[in-house]
Amino acid sequence: MSKFQGKAQITDEGIKKHFKSTEPYKAIFEYVWNGFDAKASNVHINIIRNDFGGLATISIIDDGDGIDLENRCNSFEKFNESHKKHDDDLHGSHGRGRLAFHRLAKDAIWFTKWNNQNAKICISDDAISHYVGDFIDESSQCENLKRLKSGTCVILNSIYPKIAFPSDQVFIENLQKEFSWFLIINPQKKLFLEDKEIPILDHETVGREVEIDDIEFKITAIRWHDKLSHEKSCNYLLDVNNKIIFKELSKANNKIDFHTSCYAQSEWNDTYNKDELEIDPQAESQQKILKKVTSEMSLLLKEIYEEYLREYVDAKIEDYDKQGYFPSYDGYDHSYALWRKENTKEAFKSIYLADPKVFSKLALKPLKIIIRMLDKLLVSKENDAIFDVLNDVLDLNDLQVDLLAKQLKSTTLESIISTIETLQKRELAISKLKELMDNHYKIVLETPDLQKIIEANTWLFGPQYEILGAEEDSFSKIARNLRTEIPGIDNVGIDDLESDDQTEIDIEGLNRQVDLFLARKKYTFDASGKPIYKCIIVEIKKPSLALNKKHLTQLNDYAEIISKHPSFNSGKLIFELILIGRKISKDDFYIKSQLENNKSKGELGLVLHTEKIKCYVKDWYTIFDEFDLSNKFLLDNLKSQYEDLSEESKVSLVGDLQGQKAS
Numbered sequence: 001m002s003k004f005q006g007k008a009q010i011t012d013e014g015i016k017k018h019f020k021s022t023e024p025y026k027a028i029f030e031y032v033w034n035g036f037d038a039k040a041s042n043v044h045i046n047i048i049r050n051d052f053g054g055l056a057t058i059s060i061i062d063d064g065d066g067i068d069l070e071n072r073c074n075s076f077e078k079f080n081e082s083h084k085k086h087d088d089d090l091h092g093s094h095g096r097g098r099l100a101f102h103r104l105a106k107d108a109i110w111f112t113k114w115n116n117q118n119a120k121i122c123i124s125d126d127a128i129s130h131y132v133g134d135f136i137d138e139s140s141q142c143e144n145l146k147r148l149k150s151g152t153c154v155i156l157n158s159i160y161p162k163i164a165f166p167s168d169q170v171f172i173e174n175l176q177k178e179f180s181w182f183l184i185i186n187p188q189k190k191l192f193l194e195d196k197e198i199p200i201l202d203h204e205t206v207g208r209e210v211e212i213d214d215i216e217f218k219i220t221a222i223r224w225h226d227k228l229s230h231e232k233s234c235n236y237l238l239d240v241n242n243k244i245i246f247k248e249l250s251k252a253n254n255k256i257d258f259h260t261s262c263y264a265q266s267e268w269n270d271t272y273n274k275d276e277l278e279i280d281p282q283a284e285s286q287q288k289i290l291k292k293v294t295s296e297m298s299l300l301l302k303e304i305y306e307e308y309l310r311e312y313v314d315a316k317i318e319d320y321d322k323q324g325y326f327p328s329y330d331g332y333d334h335s336y337a338l339w340r341k342e343n344t345k346e347a348f349k350s351i352y353l354a355d356p357k358v359f360s361k362l363a364l365k366p367l368k369i370i371i372r373m374l375d376k377l378l379v380s381k382e383n384d385a386i387f388d389v390l391n392d393v394l395d396l397n398d399l400q401v402d403l404l405a406k407q408l409k410s411t412t413l414e415s416i417i418s419t420i421e422t423l424q425k426r427e428l429a430i431s432k433l434k435e436l437m438d439n440h441y442k443i444v445l446e447t448p449d450l451q452k453i454i455e456a457n458t459w460l461f462g463p464q465y466e467i468l469g470a471e472e473d474s475f476s477k478i479a480r481n482l483r484t485e486i487p488g489i490d491n492v493g494i495d496d497l498e499s500d501d502q503t504e505i506d507i508e509g510l511n512r513q514v515d516l517f518l519a520r521k522k523y524t525f526d527a528s529g530k531p532i533y534k535c536i537i538v539e540i541k542k543p544s545l546a547l548n549k550k551h552l553t554q555l556n557d558y559a560e561i562i563s564k565h566p567s568f569n570s571g572k573l574i575f576e577l578i579l580i581g582r583k584i585s586k587d588d589f590y591i592k593s594q595l596e597n598n599k600s601k602g603e604l605g606l607v608l609h610t611e612k613i614k615c616y617v618k619d620w621y622t623i624f625d626e627f628d629l630s631n632k633f634l635l636d637n638l639k640s641q642y643e644d645l646s647e648e649s650k651v652s653l654v655g656d657l658q659g660q661k662a663s
Contacts, residue, residue: 006076008099008129024104024163025171028060029178030097031154035062036182036189038152044144044192045175055159058104059144066114066150067121069135076121076131102128106158111142113150168193169569176201177229181261184222185242201226202531202572208300212292217266219293221300223308224259225531225572235297236263237290239270246274248294252301256360257529258308262297313352315525316359317345322527325368327375334630344375429457430627437582437620441543450540454518460623461538461578478567479519479537486557488550526574535568535575543620546585552594552607552617555579559613575613578605583619591617 028045035043040062050056076098101108102125110121118141121133138146142153166174172193179191180201191198202225210217233253237246242265252260272286320326326344329337348371352359359367433453454460483489518538526532537558541551559577562568568575584591594607595617601609604626608615 002135003133004072004135005130005132006072007131008076022100022103024160025165025174026178027100027103028058029175030100031060032062032175032179032191034097035060035064035152038062038064038066040064040151041188042190042192044195046194054161055104055163055165058156058159059153061144061151061153063148063151066152067110067112067119069112069114069117069119072133099123099128101125101154101156104159104163105156106160107156109155109157111145111153111155113141113145113148113152115150118145169571172198174229177226180224181222181228184261185236185238185263201228202533206300206304208296210296212296213289215266215268215289217264217268217293217296219262219264219297219300221260221262221297221304223304224261227257227259228261233258233260233301234262235294236261237269237272237293238263238265240267245269245272246290250301251298252305255305256309256312256356257531258305260301260304262301264293264297309353309356311523312525312529313349313356316352316529317349319525319527319529320367320371321345325371327372338630340375340379344371344378347378348374426457426459426627429460430624433457433460433620434624437543441582450543451518454538454540460627461580461618475521475535476519478565479535479562480517482561482565483517483539483558485561486554489554532572532574533570535573536578537575538578538580541579541581543582545581546583546588547579547581547591547617547619548585548588549590551579551581552591555615555617556608559608559610559615563610563613573612576616577613578616578618580618580620580623583621584617 032043032045041064043060043062046059046061047055048057048059098108098110101123106125108123110119112119112121118136118138119133120136120140121131123131142155144153145151165171175191175193175198179198180203183189183191183198184200184203204223204225206221206223208219208221210219233250234247235250236244239245246269250260250262252258252262268289272290273283321341326341329340332340351374359370362370517540518536520536522534522536524532524534539555539558541547545551555577559575562575562577591607595605598606598609603614603616604622605616605618606614607617
């Protein structure tokens, strides 16, 4: 073994000044990046805690190339001028990241294996600009590296006891924000915390293939549900190895909670040389193609933003409604009040979409004033004044103002027409479903009868369920498997039938039927406008059963199982569980008392409410009456005439309801 040592080209005080504002736990990020920069496929973070729950040791192990022991000056002596600094694909903090450990610990030890050489390098907080090292035998190498051909293991010892280190969940979320972009374009690379792979941050991906000057490009846009910790929204060119060869800020920056990464892949990218002189004809041709590529990326991001903004604004408006920002319309007929509110919402939405920044940071009182004044103007003879105000205030060009004016002028008429059409379709659907429940409930099957009806008419459960997207396989599968853990969930006994039906309905036949079960995960926004997932689970009991205490207990058991399941611990998930039956048993006390206890919450059918989970019990006849009462004014004035349905067969009614989506 032989020793070596050296000194960084900066003082101890200068080093510590650089890291003064760095959060201690983020020092670990530097060593993860160093591992990936060294071409590691896998990086493992291990945290060992002491008997009191504090930090004892932190280690970061990678299977990269290791530290170049023949050029230690590049790795340990330069500061802010690393050999990596001109490479867009590398993240090491220009030669200073290795010294970030002093924010967490007193000592750092590097074990490395490079080019069949083994070494150990030490740095201490009290002399942070100095390093000392030894070339060591394989037998003295760190255990984590002995099985690897090359790599590095950094061990942080003597962790400062007063360090505020985040919980594992928060730490994982921060790792996601830091490394998701890198991991998503390098799917062969993995990051682990205690052998648990760090998942990619929640996102949506949209791809497109374009042809530019006879060259094929594949463009991929990623919209992140949370902001990445170190990157603004950028456009990238990737070479054949997914290495970044060009990046620039995209036009998606400074949008409201809109965070993106967009990259283009092509064989042409491998020929791109950003260092060529602009006067070179080859460079001029490359710049023209690059400009067209980035223009295509901007167009794709613009489309994604417009769709996102509509979802965002819809969620914000519904939140404003829940918080009472819109008028209450006390004293007006319910149906007129409902139309008036929707009309105001649509007009407000048009303005919000035209210039989102107007409302994004507006305080509560002026926001309420604007909404309520808009409501008054829309039904007054002075509604044209809206356009004069918008033209003076909003940051819009002439074309945008003209488009907004047309949207606002058509809002009232369109909302009236669409309201009437939708109401008529839903009224007919209610009539047919009621006929099924009145006269065919003993023979209606959950699958396939009710399932397709529900999927075509989810508005039956309330406006918040009007659109439940396609089934998301992984969530639905977990939810369905958890359901099987509830004792007796599929068993039917004589007590589940009303006394009038106990001699007419075949219990054995019912036990061969499966209750209808739907599980969906819906992307939405919380009260503060942050993106979340709402998980909706609907359990529909056979129409021949009457809901009772047993069924409510099963619903509560299901909520408890979900709350304890590790896959559903994320702070970005909320749940709504809905139990639906033809009717609540006339002898039941338990469900009725829970409904009464939660009546003050103002939500129909609410029986349980926790921070993350709401449970509802609804019967079909209450759902029917709620529709009639909510729309009584318009229904009475429409006076829709429908044929007598009493002679319709079950098959005919089910077919109509499954084929007609009363949206």
